[in-house]
Structures are given as C-alpha cells and as structure tokens.
Amino acid sequence: MRVLHTADWHLGQHFLTGQERLTEQKAFLNWLLATVQTEGVEALVLAGDVFDTTTPSHAAQELYYDFLVRMQGTGCRDIVVVGGNHDSPTLLNASRRLLRALRIQVIGGVPAEAEEQIVALGAADGRPSLVVCAVPFLRDRDLRLAVAGETPDERQLRIRNSIAGHYRGLSEHDLVRRLREQDVPVLATGHLYAAGGEAREGAERDVHIGGLGVIGAEHFPAAFDYVALGHLHRPQMVGGQARIRYSGSPVPLSFTEADDRQQVLLLEFAGAGEPTITALPVPVTRRLQRFHGELEEVEAAILAFDNEAFELVAWADVLVKSDEAPTEVQRRVQTALKERRAAVLAPRGVRHQRLTDAPGVVAEASAPIEHLHELTVEEVFRRRVAGLPPERTATLTATFQELRQLLAEADPQAWSGEGTGD
Secondary structure (H helix, E strand, O other): OEEEEEOOOOEOOEEOOOEEOHHHHHHHHHHHHHHHHHOOOOEEEEEOOOEOOOOOOHHHHHHHHHHHHHHOOOOOOEEEEEOOOOOOHHHHHHOHHHHHOOOEEEEOOOOOOHHHHEEEEEOOOOOEEEEEEOOOOOOHHHHOOOOOOOOHHHHHHHHHHHHHHHHHHHHOOHHHHHHHHOOOOEEEEEEOOEOOOOOOOOOOOOOOOOOOOOEOHHHOOOOOOEEEEEOOOOOEEEOOEEEEEEOOOOOOOOHHHOOOOOEEEEEEOOOOOOOEEEEEEOOOOOOEEEEEEEHHHHHHHHHOOOOOOOOOOEEEEEEEEOOOOHHHHHHHHHHHHHHOOOOEEOOOOEEEEOOEEEOOEEOOOOOOOOOHHHOOHHHHHHHHHOOOOHHHHHHHHHHHHHHHHHHHHHOHHHHOOOOOOO
16 A cells, blocks of 8 residues: 655745745645655545644635645545644544545544544555554643642653553554454554654744653554654654654745755555655755855855746845944845845845954854744743753743643634744
8 A cells, every 4th residue: 555644734834024835835735636646645644733823824724625625536545634733623623524525534633532543544445454543743631630749750751651651552452453463554643752853943842741852762562564753844763763754844844944855755555564665855846045154155145046946936044244334234135135036035134143342352153133023932931941940941841831732722813823833
C-alpha cells in the first residue's frame, strides 16, 4: 500500500506584518493533488496543524474543503486527518460525520472512546491493508489531573508516562494486534515534540507543560511500523529511527526555515514491517531570504539577488550592521530594494545594528529592534520568566500553559491572532 505522510500546513497563516500565505499554500495543494495521482497514493495522512489558528478565515477553510473534494477525483481511497496544537478540535470535528461518507477520517481531538482513534483502511478488494492509530495533539486534559505538592520533575515524568501509556494502549488494542498478526501494517500519528528533534528558534513552541522533549523514540511501541509526526517544521527522524519521522512543513513558515527542505514522505508497505520511504521535494513558490551583514555587503547582495526561478516575489529579512546614521542605512538599503522590487520585498522593513559606540572602540552588538506583534504569547512569557530558578520557571510554565488552554477554549477568538508557530 502506498501512503503519503504530510503535516503542518498552517493554512491561513499571516506572515509577520499581515501578508497571507494562501497563494503559496494553494500552489502546494495543487502540486499535492497531482503528486497523489502520479505516485498512485492510496491513503493520505495529515499529522496535525491543518490551520494556523483555532479560528481560521473562511478563505483558509475553503482551501481545505476544496482540496478534500478535489481528492475524490484521484485514485486515493482514504484520507486521515488529526488535529494539531494550532487546530480547534471542535472545528475539525464539525464535519467529521459528513466527511466519513467520503472515506475521510477526522480525529480533531482525543475522543471519549479510545477505539475511535483506530482506523482500519481497506484495499481495493475490501480487505484491511493498513491500520492507523490516529493520535491527535494530546492536550493537558487528555493526559492528567493536577496533583497537589508535585515537583516539576515528578510532573514531567507523569506527563511522559501518560503520553507513552496512550500509545501503548492503542498498540495493545485487540483490533490492532489481530490485524498485525494477519500481516497488516500499523501506522501511528502524533503531533508533539519528541526528544532529540531539532526545533527552529522562534518558530516551534513548547507544546507540553514542563518543557520540551517529554517523549523519546523508545516510547513508541515496536508494534507501530511507522510513526507519522507533525509539529516540528524541519524534516527529520527521531532517535535515528527511520520509522519515526517528521515530514516537515511543505511551505517555509518563518525565516528560520528558509534553508530547510520542503517535502512530503511517500511510504510503501508490503505487509507488516517498516515501509520503504521516499522523500518527495515540494516546489517552493516563494523564497524567504535573509540579508544579514554590513551595509555594503547587504546592498550588493540585494542588487545581485536572482529570483527568476520562483513564481512569487521573495520576502526578505534585512539586518544591517553599520555605524552609519540610521537614516543613511535606511536610504541606501531602501534604494537597493526599490531597484529590485520586482524580485524581493522586506515585509518588516530594515533592521539596524550598530558595530561600535565610538571610533576604534568595539561595542557589544546591540540586539535587533523587535516589535511586540512579531512575538508569540509563549515567547513573551519565556522572556518574562528568564533568569528565575529552574524549578520556579517550570512551575510557572505549567500554570501558564494550563491557563492559556482554558482561555483559548473559552474564547478562541481572543487567541486567534498569534504569529508563526509550531
């Protein structure tokens, strides 16, 4: 059976100062439809973060549903979608019963009955050909109840054990065990941060209370022939195991991802056991480009920038290190950008960093100017607790994550305007 693993679409994302990504995301979905047909994909697995916020725009939702409808014209028989930490379980599940009639299984959040996460996909002849343990993002309420007097280390251990127990319980379910004994492969999904995974600075946030890395490769049972992960935007294996992978985001979502490769993963199962895995590169329609350096260097790089191979104008992050007056730095760089405006734009303007305080005296480099709208809620919180004792930081982080989740559930609109995230 041929299965395609993808994740972290973040449909409807607004980039920095408000630029929408729908054009790029639509181009990806068009490419994905063609690829499904070309590669003879029989099942598509989307491992979370369908949307960028819990209250996606109508345009983003239309893009999602239009894609699902158009998939009916391909040879793909089944689609499995699980919710990520950016998704609203309620919104995803609203169309669940209707989509099931189209062989699209949606698990927006952890259901009341564990077996609802177990999806048996059939081959063309009707016999089961793949079992999917469709695990969405595990929220705090899915994992634990607060325990009075618990230390941060104890809390972290209990969360890790709860996540591991969730996967273990599914792997030991009678249906999963019986079908695997019949040589039917088993695939599990997950939307989390696995220990050892490489997160991009400022792009991927803590998603479990108490910190990152609460689960490792060893916590995914051997009964899973493949684990399709979402949350980290850089494609990678977990713990050196080819069967446990992040597919990565198909569209670069921040400047920290500018050099990552965009891809989806094609899996070919020949019965139970690890599949053959092929990475399929996703064409990038818009480059995210960094121009960092001294004034002359940045000017020259902008003027020489070649964007001919890309459909859309590039977006640039410009940081100039210079002792020139800020007005002169802005004038020269903006002149270069104006000359190359058909190829590159700088959405958040030009940032300036001084090299020295006085001639012949090297000063400590000042941090680039940041604006509050460029920071996520979690980034602001982390800076507020920076410097506190580790135990105090862990306790406050746990409380903050719980309160934030409760507020998001009570008033999703209030939390819908966050910037780039995992």
